[in-house]
Every structure is written in structure tokens, then in C-alpha cells.
Amino acid sequence: MEKLNQIxxxxxxxxxxxxxxxxxxxxxxxxxxxxxxxxxxxxxxFNSIKEYKILPSISIIAPAYNEEASIIExxxxxxxLEYPKLEVIVVNDGSIDNSLQKVIDYYRLIKVDYAxxxxxxxxxxxxIYKSTNAAYSNLIYVDKENGGxxxxxxAGINIARSxxxxxxxxxxxIENDAILRMVKPFLEETKxxxxxxxxxxxxxxxxxxxxxxxxxxNYPKNIxxxxxxxxxxxxxxxxxxxxxxxxxxxxxxxxxxLFDRKLALAVDGYDKSTVGEDFELVVQMxxxxxxxxxxxxxxxxxxxxxxxxxxxxxxxxxxxxRNRWTRGSIDTVLKHKDVFLxxxxxxxxxxxxxxxxxxxxxAPIIETIGFIYFSLMLIFASINFQxxxxxxLFVFSFSLFFSxxxxxxxxxxxxxxKGYKFLFSVLFIAIAEMIIYHPLNVYFALLxxxxxxxxxxKNGWGKMxxxxxxxxxxxxxxxxxxx
Amino acid sequence: xxxxxxxxxxxxxVTLFWFILIFSVxxxxxxxxxxxxxxxxxxxxxxxxxxxxxxxxxxYIIICFTFSSLLSAFIFVELSLYNSIQRERxxxxxxxxxxxxxxxxxxxxxxxIYKKKEFRRFFFKRIKPFLKNRIxxxxxxxSYLKIQETLSIDLSYDFKLLVKYLKLTHKIESFxxxxxxxxxxxxxxxxxxxxxxxxxxxxxxxxxSNNFALRxxxxxxxxxxxxxxxxxxxxxxxxxxxxxxxxxxxxxAILKNNKMNINYHAxxxxxxxxxxxxxxxxxxxxxxxxTTNLKLIKNYLGNSNLILNRIAWDTALTIVPEDDMIDxxxxxFKNEIDxxxxxxxxxxxxxxxxxxxxxxxxxxxxxxxxxxxEALRIIFENDFDLLATFANSKDKEIEKAYNExxxxxx
Numbered sequence: 001m002e003k004l005n006q007i008x009x010x011x012x013x014x015x016x017x018x019x020x021x022x023x024x025x026x027x028x029x030x031x032x033x034x035x036x037x038x039x040x041x042x043x044x045x046f047n048s049i050k051e052y053k054i055l056p057s058i059s060i061i062a063p064a065y066n067e068e069a070s071i072i073e074x075x076x077x078x079x080x081l082e083y084p085k086l087e088v089i090v091v092n093d094g095s096i097d098n099s100l101q102k103v104i105d106y107y108r109l110i111k112v113d114y115a116x117x118x119x120x121x122x123x124x125x126x127x128i129y130k131s132t133n134a135a136y137s138n139l140i141y142v143d144k145e146n147g148g149x150x151x152x153x154x155a156g157i158n159i160a161r162s163x164x165x166x167x168x169x170x171x172x173x174i175e176n177d178a179i180l181r182m183v184k185p186f187l188e189e190t191k192x193x194x195x196x197x198x199x200x201x202x203x204x205x206x207x208x209x210x211x212x213x214x215x216x217x218n219y220p221k222n223i224x225x226x227x228x229x230x231x232x233x234x235x236x237x238x239x240x241x242x243x244x245x246x247x248x249x250x251x252x253x254x255x256x257x258l259f260d261r262k263l264a265l266a267v268d269g270y271d272k273s274t275v276g277e278d279f280e281l282v283v284q285m286x287x288x289x290x291x292x293x294x295x296x297x298x299x300x301x302x303x304x305x306x307x308x309x310x311x312x313x314x315x316x317x318x319x320x321x322r323n324r325w326t327r328g329s330i331d332t333v334l335k336h337k338d339v340f341l342x343x344x345x346x347x348x349x350x351x352x353x354x355x356x357x358x359x360x361x362x363a364p365i366i367e368t369i370g371f372i373y374f375s376l377m378l379i380f381a382s383i384n385f386q387x388x389x390x391x392x393l394f395v396f397s398f399s400l401f402f403s404x405x406x407x408x409x410x411x412x413x414x415x416x417x418k419g420y421k422f423l424f425s426v427l428f429i430a431i432a433e434m435i436i437y438h439p440l441n442v443y444f445a446l447l448x449x450x451x452x453x454x455x456x457x458k459n460g461w462g463k464m465x466x467x468x469x470x471x472x473x474x475x476x477x478x479x480x481x482x483x
Numbered sequence: 484x485x486x487x488x489x490x491x492x493x494x495x496x497v498t499l500f501w502f503i504l505i506f507s508v509x510x511x512x513x514x515x516x517x518x519x520x521x522x523x524x525x526x527x528x529x530x531x532x533x534x535x536x537x538x539x540x541x542x543y544i545i546i547c548f549t550f551s552s553l554l555s556a557f558i559f560v561e562l563s564l565y566n567s568i569q570r571e572r573x574x575x576x577x578x579x580x581x582x583x584x585x586x587x588x589x590x591x592x593x594x595x596i597y598k599k600k601e602f603r604r605f606f607f608k609r610i611k612p613f614l615k616n617r618i619x620x621x622x623x624x625x626s627y628l629k630i631q632e633t634l635s636i637d638l639s640y641d642f643k644l645l646v647k648y649l650k651l652t653h654k655i656e657s658f659x660x661x662x663x664x665x666x667x668x669x670x671x672x673x674x675x676x677x678x679x680x681x682x683x684x685x686x687x688x689x690x691x692s693n694n695f696a697l698r699x700x701x702x703x704x705x706x707x708x709x710x711x712x713x714x715x716x717x718x719x720x721x722x723x724x725x726x727x728x729x730x731x732x733x734x735x736a737i738l739k740n741n742k743m744n745i746n747y748h749a750x751x752x753x754x755x756x757x758x759x760x761x762x763x764x765x766x767x768x769x770x771x772x773x774t775t776n777l778k779l780i781k782n783y784l785g786n787s788n789l790i791l792n793r794i795a796w797d798t799a800l801t802i803v804p805e806d807d808m809i810d811x812x813x814x815x816f817k818n819e820i821d822x823x824x825x826x827x828x829x830x831x832x833x834x835x836x837x838x839x840x841x842x843x844x845x846x847x848x849x850x851x852x853x854x855x856x857e858a859l860r861i862i863f864e865n866d867f868d869l870l871a872t873f874a875n876s877k878d879k880e881i882e883k884a885y886n887e888x889x890x891x892x893x
Contacts, residue, residue, distance in 0.1 A: 038665075039663065039664055039665040039696070040664075040665070040668075040694075040696035042665040042668070042669075043625075043628075043665060043668045043669050043672065043700075044668075044696075045632065048632075048735070049731075051735055052731035052735065053731055053734055053735070053764050053767075053768065054727055054730060054731055054760075054764070054790065054794065055731075112887070112890045112891050113883070113886030113887050113889075113890040113891075114887055114890075114891070115852055115853075115856055115880075115883040115884050115886065115887040116852070117851075117852055130891060161853065184728065186727075187726060187727040187728040187731065188695065188726050188727075188728050189726055190695075190723070190724035190725065190726045191724060386538070387538070387542055390542060390545055390546060390549070391545065393549050394545050394546075394548060394549040394552070397549045397550075397552035397553045397556065398548070398549075398552045400552065400553070400556040401552035401553070401555045401556040401559070403556075404555070404556040404557075404559035404560050404563070405555070405556075405559050407559070407560070407563050408559040408560075408562055408563045408566070410563075411563040411566040411567045411570065412562075412563075412566045412570075415566065415567060415570040415571070415574075418567060418571055419567065419571075420564055420567070420568075422567075423560065423563055423564050423567060427560055
């Protein structure tokens, strides 16, 4: 028994040390990359990109399901994005509300025989519409039968004729110059092919929005949204930036990502059988580069906050979302288990994929086992109380340090949330997170594992309710097409 | 000099702060592990020695990490607060100064009244008190750059007078020798727009830097500084490959620098593909009436480098006379990749020659859908009756393409 205790103690100590060490590396790498990015962009006029002679063309693909309340505004916002070679493809994924007719009427659309190849298999496309108004000549509205978000994106990829495509959630708020910033990494590289680029997604809850643009950034009033603001700081400003620095980024947010269209077609687009289609696509594209194209490549990341989205403000919705994220993550990890520690896949095989398995998927499970184990040890007094509490204190203090570091970078580089009130509030949230939000997140992740392995529900989307940004109307999203 | 000194003093204090902090943490870790310590006459008796003595070394290390984490968290929160306030203040000041300088400088550059010496001197005296600190200086220079980049007229003479009177040259110098590369970029921009050639050597050094952001701006600055080619472009891209961003920035800088006479023949002839790309783009945008290099340009059609091939086609189809264009297309079309075929068809949609339409008719059946669409568009533009013959095609793709062309373009 004592031998077993020793083994378990050593295991948790080594696992914990590796986890904390990885966070330290993330903090260092992201600092280096952020500092370089800020300096190189400081005097660069992104608007000048519009005058460039060689630019890739871009198609925005925005799947929409029952967005009647805001679809007109959302499309107008997409059409106003700055980029010279842009087409906007809005895919109506079999909405059961009146959004189709509303868009047809407002944008004076007529059904056209727009030719495309069904390279990726999708649900039936019922019709493609274009505007008779020359001002909207770059708008393509696709009406198709419901097939889910991945299916709608795939339909958009089939129809798009551009070099790159920007996959977004139609109800996200995109910064005006977002595309100009996103396309820059595709132009910057000399020997490496950039296959995709992601941008920072920020929380739009409680923000003031006018004409589809954020005019005033406010720290959310809702506590769950507050937790997520801090979580997004750490995930985007530190985590993804660091992974991008070593070209190990495995995930680009489904709400906002720019991809090479031909490559996406080559890997058959988004996987409809998984709920983690954004993660799956990046892994597929990276594998394709290693095995088929055998060319040096990069998945880039832009630290500027370019996309604002509404996050769940109710615990039930949050539970569904995290459950779904966990299932999507497990599904992709299991589908690509050949990548794990496989040198053929370079950094992805040796660093980022194993990290994802060990510290993203398995972390909640190991944490729970550790919690139960040490609780039992405490009950049976088989543990040194003093050392136990010292370790616990270290975990809490390190967590506080990491959160404060993320906040520090946010204020240093972007400073979108202002004032001491925000700082004190976020400090309080960072402390509360350790005892409220983090255990809940672990619980949701465990539920995700349970749903995936025991209930065998791999791709159910559950329900998600979102409040329209202007708070004038509420809309409900059922079924497959959410977030 | 004062500006230099203030930067050095600031950097010294920042470094000193971090040194003292790290040294104190290290000293504390040591002191609290010992029963008693004497350093430089200071005697320290460890009050928690009994506790430290009773725990293993690794636990002591964990305790130290815990304190470091808490201390770091405290420092980062304080710094965040400081940043937040400072940035807010900076942004507000910056906005105010930007508006102010945009207004006064635009007025100074464009109002004829300032062509007179006495008014100019009066203006110089009025603006001088607003150029004392870094925020003001940055706003001042950024405003100048913004105005210069917006207007196509050369404002360097007027701004040079201003810089000379206000004795700001050394401040620009301090930017270019600053360790921060964002300041170097700003300095290069100002220097190049002001045509100050005394810093060419330093900018040339930056053009060889492994920092691509610095390098790109150095290229653009050198181009703005040159009045004749002086084989400058042979230097660009010699050590490091050029990115598409570099190519775009260089071409735009040349196109905006009307004085500069480029030996673009040498560029097109270069073995360096990036230089060739620049040469081809210049041929298209600046020397489109000059067909002497057409033979050279044609050599790049079908090049294995897709971007180069695309630019070569784009350029060739822009400058070649219509009759030659048909021959060129007929000779190369079948061997090109689909993207290039689409480009060729898009660029040649105004050719009304029957020979060309006949060629299109011939090749249409073997091409993929998107090319069929472009081909039918050309037929639609030139021979509506011929388009109607495709209406009942049994080829599914032609049917689709026909439907799109007849549906959208009519």
C-alpha cells in the first residue's frame, strides 16, 4: 500500500510540475511574441494593404440558423469590412424562421444559377441568391437544407471562389480592419506556407454596440461571463500566442479563422461527424501538409482583439458548451491518435498534440482522481497536512500569478477594459475562479467524457440560448447550428 | 542629448528595479534557509528557522515559489493598474496632440500664407512649446507621416524647415539609434520622407537585418531616398528572400516615388525570383507603354513559381497588343494551371476577334467548371448567338456554366 502511495504521490508531483512548467513556458513565449508583434505593427498602416498589387482573394463564410432578429445588420456589418478582394457568403442552414425572406427583401436578392462543384458532400443546396443592387454585388446568399454548422461551412467552401476563406459565426462582431490584419501573416512569410490564421476572440456581453460595431467595451455584469473574460485572456493572449510562436497551434476558433481554401478542399472541409470541427480541420490540414504536400507550413495567430462574441451567461448553457467542447476534443484526439508522439508530424506530433492529450483532455480526469485520492488520504490521515496545504497554497498562488500576468498583458498591449474597477473586479474573479469556476469547468469536462464514452453521444449540440446584442430581442437556437 | 540621457536614465532605473527585485528574492530564499546570516554588517536571525529545518528541501522550494507567485501576482496587478492609468492618459494626450498637429501641420503645409518668411517664423515659435516630451514628439512625427502618406505632393521641404528651426534632427537621430525597433521604423519613415541622405548607411544596415519588419521598412525607405536606381534593387532581396509583403511595399514605394528611374530591365532579367516579381509588377504598373521587355516577360510564362507565373501573365496581358495576345494565349493556354487559365480568360474578355472566340469554343469542353464559366462569359460579351448554342449542351458542367452566365450577366 505504501509503495502504491509513493507511486501515486510521485505521479501527481511530476504531472503537476510539468503542467506548471508548461504554463511558465507559455508565459515566456507569449511575452516574446506579443512584444515583437506590437513593435512591428506600431507604425504599420494596415489600411495600406488595400493598395497592394498582389493580394489573395477572400471569401467570408457565415453560417446562419434562425438569425431573423439580427441577420440584416449582421450581413451589413460583414459587407462593410475593409478588404479589396472580398466576397461574402452567408449560408442559411435551413432556418425555420423568416430570415430567408427578410434577407431577400432587404438586399433585393434574386435566385441565380450560380455554378459550383459539390467537391465536399453537403446537404442539398436549395438555391443561391445574388443582389440586383450593384452595391451588394459581392454578397452571395445560399439557402440549403439543415445539416449543421460544419455542413453549412462546407457548402460555403464549395461555392467560394477565393484563395482564402474566413469562417465566422454570423452573429459575431468583427472589427473593421480585421481582415487586413488577418491576411498579413499570409503575406509576410518567405519560405513557409501559411495555411491558416486565427485571431483573438473577446467577450461582447455587456458591451455597447452600434451599427454592428463595438463602440464601448464594458466588463460584463454577469458573473459567468466575467469568468470567461479572464479565461479568454489566458487562452488567447497567452496560450494561443505561445503555441503560435513555436508553430504548434492546433486550434483556431470556429468563430473567427482564416484558412487556405484549396487545402481545406483537399482535406474534405469540416468534419460533420464531430462537434469540434474547428479543432479537427486544423489537425487535418496540418497532417495533410506533413504527409501529402510535404512542405514547411505555419498556422499563424494575431493577438489583436478582432472578433467579439457573446458567451454563455447561464450555467446550463455553459455546461452544454463545455460538454460539447470536451466531446469535440476527445473525438479529434482519438481520430488522430496516430499523431501522438509521432516524429513524422514534427512539432505537432511531438509537442502540441501530446500536450493537448495530457494537459487539455486528461487534465480534468487526473485532477479529479488526485482530488479524490488526496481527500481519502486526508480522511485516513495518511498524509502530512502541512505539506498538503503548502502544495494547495502553491497551486492557488500560481493560478493567481498566471491570471494576473494575462491581465497585465491585456492592459499593457490592448487596454480594452479600462479603469481600476475592472482590475479589482478581475482580481476578485481570479480568486473566485479557483473555488467556483475551475471546479465547475472540471465537472463539465468530466460530463463531456461521460457523455462521449458512456452515453456514446459524440456529436449532439444540445441547446443554446443567446441574447441579441442590443438586448431588444431574444433568440433561441436549437439543434446543430450554434457557436 | 537630453532626450538620449532621459532614455538612458529611464532604462537604468527599470533595469535597477528588476535587479534589486530578483536580488532581494534570491537573498530572501537564502536568508530564510539559514539559521542566521550576516551580509555587509547586517545581522539577520531567521525567525522561522525551526519550521524550515523541519521540512524537506523540496517543500522549502515550493514555499519559495508560492511566495514568488504571490509577489509576482501583486506586482502584475500593480503594473496593470499603472498601465491602465498610463495608457488611458497616453491615449487621451495622444489623441489631443494628434488632432492638434494634424490641424496645424495641414494648415502649415497647404496654406500659402506660410510661404512668407515672417508667418513661417511666427508659426515655428507658436508650435515650439508643444514639442517637449516624447508623446508630443511622437504625435508630431506621426501626424507628419499621416499627412505625407495621404497627400501625393512632396512636403519634405516645408517639414525640413520646421525640423531645422525646432532643432529636431537629433531627436530623429535618437529614434534611429534607439534599441526599440518600432522607433527605428518611425525614424526611417521620417528620414526617407524628408530625403535626409546622411543616414543611408544605417538604413542599409537595417536592410540586412534578420528582423523582417525592420528590413521591409528599410527597403521602402531606401527607395524613397533614391532619385536614381543606383542598382539599389539588386541589393534588395539579395541576402534574404522577399515576402509578398516586401514585394508589395517595394512596388508601392517605387510607384509613389515619381522621381525614381528604375532599371527594371535588370530586375526582370535577375535570377532572383523576388526581384523578377518586382520588375514584372513595375512593367505592368509603371512602364506599361514600354514593350521592349515583352520578350523577356514572355520567358516567365509557365514558370514553376506560381506567383511569378501569375504576375508574368498579368503583366504580359496588360502590355501586349491584342493580336499578339491571342497568339500568346493560344500557345500557352493548355499547359497552364486552372488558376492561370481563369486569369487569362478574365484579362482577355474584351477581345472581340473571331479567331479567339473560335479558340475558346474549341477548348471549352475540356476545361473544369470555373474556366467554362469564364469562357462562356467571353462568348456572351462578344457573340450572343453563339452563346445560345450552348443552351442545350449535354455536358453537365457546360449546362451549369451556361445557366450562371445567362442568369447573372444578362
